[in-house]
Amino acid sequence: MKRKQFIKNAALTAASSIVMPYILPSGRLFAATGSRKANHVVFCLFAGGVRNLESMQKSEGNMMRNTLNGTEPVSADIAPGIHQLSPLTNNPLQNSGTLFKEFRYSSGPTGHYNGHTTAITGKYSDESIQLKQPPKYPTIFEYYRKHTSPTTSALNAWWISNALGPYPYLNYSMYDGYGAPYGANMIQPASIFNASAAAELGNPLTLTQSDKSKCDMMRDFMNGQFKIPQAAASSGIVNTPADAEHLQTWLNTMIYQVTHSATQDPWGTGIMTGDMANIYFGIEVMKEFKPELMVINMTDIDIGHFDFTKYVNAIGLADYALYKLWDAIQTTPGMANDTVLIVVPEHGRNQQANSLVDAYGRYALDHNNDQMSREIFCLMAGKGVKQGQVISQIQGESVDVVPTIANVLGFDNEIPFGILDGRVLTEAFV
Numbered sequence: 001m002k003r004k005q006f007i008k009n010a011a012l013t014a015a016s017s018i019v020m021p022y023i024l025p026s027g028r029l030f031a032a033t034g035s036r037k038a039n040h041v042v043f044c045l046f047a048g049g050v051r052n053l054e055s056m057q058k059s060e061g062n063m064m065r066n067t068l069n070g071t072e073p074v075s076a077d078i079a080p081g082i083h084q085l086s087p088l089t090n091n092p093l094q095n096s097g098t099l100f101k102e103f104r105y106s107s108g109p110t111g112h113y114n115g116h117t118t119a120i121t122g123k124y125s126d127e128s129i130q131l132k133q134p135p136k137y138p139t140i141f142e143y144y145r146k147h148t149s150p151t152t153s154a155l156n157a158w159w160i161s162n163a164l165g166p167y168p169y170l171n172y173s174m175y176d177g178y179g180a181p182y183g184a185n186m187i188q189p190a191s192i193f194n195a196s197a198a199a200e201l202g203n204p205l206t207l208t209q210s211d212k213s214k215c216d217m218m219r220d221f222m223n224g225q226f227k228i229p230q231a232a233a234s235s236g237i238v239n240t241p242a243d244a245e246h247l248q249t250w251l252n253t254m255i256y257q258v259t260h261s262a263t264q265d266p267w268g269t270g271i272m273t274g275d276m277a278n279i280y281f282g283i284e285v286m287k288e289f290k291p292e293l294m295v296i297n298m299t300d301i302d303i304g305h306f307d308f309t310k311y312v313n314a315i316g317l318a319d320y321a322l323y324k325l326w327d328a329i330q331t332t333p334g335m336a337n338d339t340v341l342i343v344v345p346e347h348g349r350n351q352q353a354n355s356l357v358d359a360y361g362r363y364a365l366d367h368n369n370d371q372m373s374r375e376i377f378c379l380m381a382g383k384g385v386k387q388g389q390v391i392s393q394i395q396g397e398s399v400d401v402v403p404t405i406a407n408v409l410g411f412d413n414e415i416p417f418g419i420l421d422g423r424v425l426t427e428a429f430v
Contacts, residue, residue, distance in 0.1 A: 036410035037429060038383040040339040042286075042294050042329060043140070043405060045119055046318060047112065047162075048301025049367045051349035052375045054315055056101045063315045066323035067093045067343070067379065081309040081360040084316035085269055088323045096326075097341075097381025098389040098428040105347045105398045110373040112302065113166045115346025115398070120170050120295065122402030122420040132166065137419065138175045140402050141184035144293045146177075147406075147414035154239050155246065157184035158285050158294040162278045167297070181238065184293070185247065189281040190274045250288050254281070267324065275300045275314070279321035283328040290334040292409060296325075297346075304349060308362035326381070340382040340408050344401055348373045380428045384408075391427065400425050 054063050061079060062070030065087045107124040108114050117125045123137040138146075141157045161167040172183035239247060257263050265272055266280055275298035282296045298318045304311030322343065329339045351372040353363030367373040378396055381387075399422035406412035407424040 037408045038338050038340045039409075040290070040292050040294075040335050041342065041405050041408050042282075042296070042325065042339060043119075043342045043344075043401065044322060044325065045116060045295065045297040045346055046301075046322065046343050047116065047297045047346045048299045048314065048318075049110075049112070049304060049347055049349045049365075049373075050301055050315060050345040050376070051304075051365065051372060052101075052377065053351075053372070054312060055345075056377050063312055064319040065092065065316075067319050068099075069094050079312075081358075082312050082316075084313065085271075085320050088320065088327070093323060093326055093343075093381055094379065094390075095388050097379055097385045097387060098391065100378040100380075100391045100396045100425075100428075102392060102394045103344065103376045103378040103396050103398065104394060105374045105376055110347040110367045110369050112299070112346060116167065116170055116297065119344060119346055119398050119401055121173070122399050122422050124399060124421055132169070133174065134169045134171075134179075135173045136175065138173045138178040139170060139183075140295065140405055141293065142172055142175075142178040142182040143402070143406055143411065143415055144409060145182040145184075147411040148292075148409065152292065153243055154183070154185050155243050155289045156292045158282075158289070158291045159184045159186040160278055160282045160285065160294065160296040161186060161188050162190055162274050162297055162299045184295075185239070187281065187285075189277045254284065269320070271317070273300050273314070273317050274298075275318045276321045276324075279325050283325060283332075286328060286332050286335055290332070293405070304365045305354070306356055306364050307358040308353075308364050309358050309360050311365070329382070338383055340380060340385060342401060342405070343377075343379040344398060345376045346398070348375045378425070380404075380425070384429050386428060386430055389428070395427065396425055397422060404428075 055068065058068075058070050061082075062068060063084075065084070066089055069092050105115060105118065108118060108126055114125045117123075117135050120139045120141075121135050121137045122140070123135075125135070141159060145152055145154070145157055159171050161170075167188075168186060171186050172178065172180050254263075263272070263277070263280065267276070269276075272280075278296055278298060282294060285291065285294065298321070300314040301311060301318060303314055326341060329335050329341060330337075347367055349365040349367045349372065350370045352370070354366050356364040358364065376398065378401070399420070401422070403412055403415075403420050403422050404425045406415060412424060
């Protein structure tokens with residue numbers, strides 16, 4: 001072929017690629033180019049404000065005996081009022097992964113919503129954050145659903161939140177080109193999987209016509225339709241008719257379990273806190289849907305503002321639930337040996353106590369921007385993660401979680417350049 005004709009053909013080819021690009025169903029121009037480290041990520045926000053003195057540094061004994069190694073077990077004689085469940089394992093989760101002992105929440109107010117927003121968007125939030133609107137920047141759910149090809153069902157992305165208030169707004173952002181169509185399915189077990197909610201609904205497995213509106217309400221909730229006025233293009237995520245039917249069937253099963261007391265004490269511990277219920281229903285989601293991305297938060301630890309002893313006990317119960325989650329990952333077909341678990345508190349707590357004293361003479365703790373309230377940890381375990389590695393120096397921040405998840409699931413190179421603050425935690429991987 002002559003050089004002139006070759007150049008002409010090349011120009012025509014280039015022009016056609018600009019004018020007539022191949023648009024994937026997700027709205028992207030090209031398929032994701034990254035390779036995956038694993039096909040599933042479970043991100044647990046060990047939230048409520050956990051101080052490193054009660055976790056990494058173990059000032060009153062090892063409060064997280066299923067998660068961390070330590071030689072200072074809590075017992076009634078050295079820690080009155082502190083009661084923990086018997087450990088589930090002699091091989092703590094730390095041994096199965098990489099522990100960043102000096103992680104940081106480096107910028108922005110040390111508030112729960114700010115901390116959650118940072119962890120889920122990969123962007124530090126400032127004082128102007130609004131509690132009744134979606135975040136300014138895309139969430140990990142939006143990145144995953146927009147930049148994973150072929151387009152993934154909303155059933156592959158789940159946000160399991162332990163409280164109402166502002167947390168539903170972390171499902172999707174107001175960022176141009178993202179938003180509600182790329183959000184996750186969200187449930188709040190404490191709000192919808194409880195005896196009062198079940199009584200209000202009746203038995204959904206034997207609905208009468210008059211109950212239909214109640215189930216429609218629950219279906220709307222499961223579809224993420226929170227009627228957020230600032231959300232562009234849609235009032236919430238959209239499940240396909242087949243997916244919505246699958247969701248409703250599963251929801252009916254869960255409510256049936258609640259009405260028949262199957263969820264009151266499923267682990268035989270004699271106790272079922274909000275955090276434990278959140279993990280329990282997260283495990284149920286895993287069993288049913290095998291999601292590629294699931295984010296769960298736990299917030300009972302926030303009792304630390306008022307009662308230090310209950311705060312420590314809440315850490316122990318959250319630790320117990322976390323190991324239940326890890327065990328379920330290892331035993332769930334489709335998730336076993338193909339999942340990365342990431343555990344990070346949203347922020348820490350102050351070094352100095354406040355003025356409130358509990359029944360055992362211990363002072364409570366707030367979290368208002370002192371240096372210790374920015375000290376957190378990060379534990380990663382699962383497929384491709386180095387086992388038994390401890391990184392003691394400061395070598396990571398909470399904004400690093402989103403790019404790391406994107407890297408594990410193979411779409412980090414698809415995220416627009418410069419939008420994220422953090423980096424991939426490459427040192428955790430083989």
